[in-house]
Amino acid sequence: MAKTRTAFICQNCGVESPKWVGKCASCGKWNTYVEEVIEKMAQKEIALGNGLTKKEAIPTRIDEIDILQTFRIATNDNELNRVLGGGIVPGSLVLIAGDPGIGKSTLLLQLALSFKEAKVAYVSGEESAQQLSLRAKRLGYGKNNCYVLTETSTQKILKSFKEFKPDLVIIDSIQTLQSQYIESSPGSVSQIRECANEMQRYAKSTATPVMLIGHITKEGSIAGPKVLEHIVDTVLQFEGDRHYNYRILRTSKNRFGSASELGIYEMQTTGLRQVSNPSELLISNNEEVLSGVAIAGTIEGMRPMLIETQALVTKAVYGTPQRSSTGFDLRRLHMLLAVLEKRSGFQFGVNDVFLNIAGGIKVEDPAIDLAVICALISSYEDVAIPSSCCFAGEVGLSGEIRPVNRVEQRISEADKLGFKKIFISSGNKKGLDLNKFKIEVITVGKVHEVYARLF
Numbered sequence: 001m002a003k004t005r006t007a008f009i010c011q012n013c014g015v016e017s018p019k020w021v022g023k024c025a026s027c028g029k030w031n032t033y034v035e036e037v038i039e040k041m042a043q044k045e046i047a048l049g050n051g052l053t054k055k056e057a058i059p060t061r062i063d064e065i066d067i068l069q070t071f072r073i074a075t076n077d078n079e080l081n082r083v084l085g086g087g088i089v090p091g092s093l094v095l096i097a098g099d100p101g102i103g104k105s106t107l108l109l110q111l112a113l114s115f116k117e118a119k120v121a122y123v124s125g126e127e128s129a130q131q132l133s134l135r136a137k138r139l140g141y142g143k144n145n146c147y148v149l150t151e152t153s154t155q156k157i158l159k160s161f162k163e164f165k166p167d168l169v170i171i172d173s174i175q176t177l178q179s180q181y182i183e184s185s186p187g188s189v190s191q192i193r194e195c196a197n198e199m200q201r202y203a204k205s206t207a208t209p210v211m212l213i214g215h216i217t218k219e220g221s222i223a224g225p226k227v228l229e230h231i232v233d234t235v236l237q238f239e240g241d242r243h244y245n246y247r248i249l250r251t252s253k254n255r256f257g258s259a260s261e262l263g264i265y266e267m268q269t270t271g272l273r274q275v276s277n278p279s280e281l282l283i284s285n286n287e288e289v290l291s292g293v294a295i296a297g298t299i300e301g302m303r304p305m306l307i308e309t310q311a312l313v314t315k316a317v318y319g320t321p322q323r324s325s326t327g328f329d330l331r332r333l334h335m336l337l338a339v340l341e342k343r344s345g346f347q348f349g350v351n352d353v354f355l356n357i358a359g360g361i362k363v364e365d366p367a368i369d370l371a372v373i374c375a376l377i378s379s380y381e382d383v384a385i386p387s388s389c390c391f392a393g394e395v396g397l398s399g400e401i402r403p404v405n406r407v408e409q410r411i412s413e414a415d416k417l418g419f420k421k422i423f424i425s426s427g428n429k430k431g432l433d434l435n436k437f438k439i440e441v442i443t444v445g446k447v448h449e450v451y452a453r454l455f
Contacts, residue, residue, distance in 0.1 A: 082302075093200050093209075154179045174213065237249070283295060316350055339373075
């Protein structure tokens with residue numbers, strides 16, 4: 001009988017070491033090595049495929065591969081279709097990660113209940129069948145084709161799939177699964193890696209899409225080894241502030257589509273509602289015009305939308321002025337404040353500065369720089385910006401307004417929502433037909449030109 005082998009595995013990156021070390025040489029984290037039992041090769045060979053028929057691999061010339069057989073399963077969720085690149089690809093492995101209570105299980109349960117003909121297997125290791133049934137009734141779905149399996153052993157799950165043959169598999173969650181060929185607790189690096197590998201082999205060999213729900217750590221990264229993100233085909237981040245009703249489904253990796261798409265939902269008592277026009281949620285409808293508010297035209301993936309930037313500039317009460325930013329990079333805020341002080345003469349160094357992106361979303365598009373500095377100047381001067389104006393431009397270190405990409409889509413979105421003026425960079429004017437827009441397009445080259453036109 002072969003001796004059981006143990007090894008020390010880093011719980012952060014999954015690197016294996018024959019002995020315990022304090023600092024991981026791969027990821028640089030301290031005290032992350034845990035001793036785990038390694039499965040024997042004979043057992044791993046038994047686990048491979050778990051009784052599934054494994055096709056013999058034959059080399060095929062790439063131009064002879066029939067791509068017409070690859071199609072996507074379109075769901076009733078247009079936002080999910082968008083972030084996946086048009087639908088679910090058969091045989092793909094999709095990982096959805098997010099904070100506890102953000103709505104991951106609700107999103108995938110709604111997806112499972114929306115199928116009328118395709119058989120969906122919902123494997124739950126966290127909730128009982130009765131709890132899922134109560135949640136389904138609360139969501140208000142009628143007759144459906146969703147089957148619930150409350151099991152955590154991957155061998156038993158795959159054995160039931162061999163007879164049931166589902167069209168879509170949902171695992172809630174990957175941290176609760178356990179393979180009998182790994183002698184460690186569920187949620188450990190070895191278990192997560194082996195269970196994900198078994199689900200991947202099942203998905204590829206049967207052309208059945210598998211969707212995994214994953215937890216995240218306190219730092220906000222996906223729990224488990226980094227290799228988990230390399231195994232799956234698509235990684236979706238479900239994020240949002242639980243104090244807001246809005247949820248954002250963001251793509252961080254997609255082998256079958258764009259990795260910069262965005263889906264927006266609104267959490268209601270009956271579940272998640274798709275938001276087809278996000279500008280309606282991200283712009284407040286205050287009738288009173290207030291200082292420190294500017295509207296920015298941004299693009300997430302292929303979707304243009306308008307967001308509201310809010311700034312508050314006030315005298316510093318304590319010796320060191322505060323700088324706070326929500327939804328916007330704090331280092332970029334420091335850079336914009338330095339540009340306003342150096343190039344335009346505003347004394348922000350003696351003031352507290354607070355910046356917020358309305359709606360609780362995080363924006364990385366540099367095109368909102370122009371709206372940010374306008375909101376800062378508006379609050380500094382205590383002069384309101386007209387609610388009919390919006391902005392789209394990047395600010396450089398010399399105070400110039402740099403051009404941004406896909407400016408026509410930003411202008412069209414502002415025009416559609418009834419804005420009267422939009423400020424863009426002079427560099428975007430080349431090749432732009434302004435006659436096809438009803439909105440007035442104002443081109444500016446420097447920060448002081450924006451100040452002169454607005455204030």
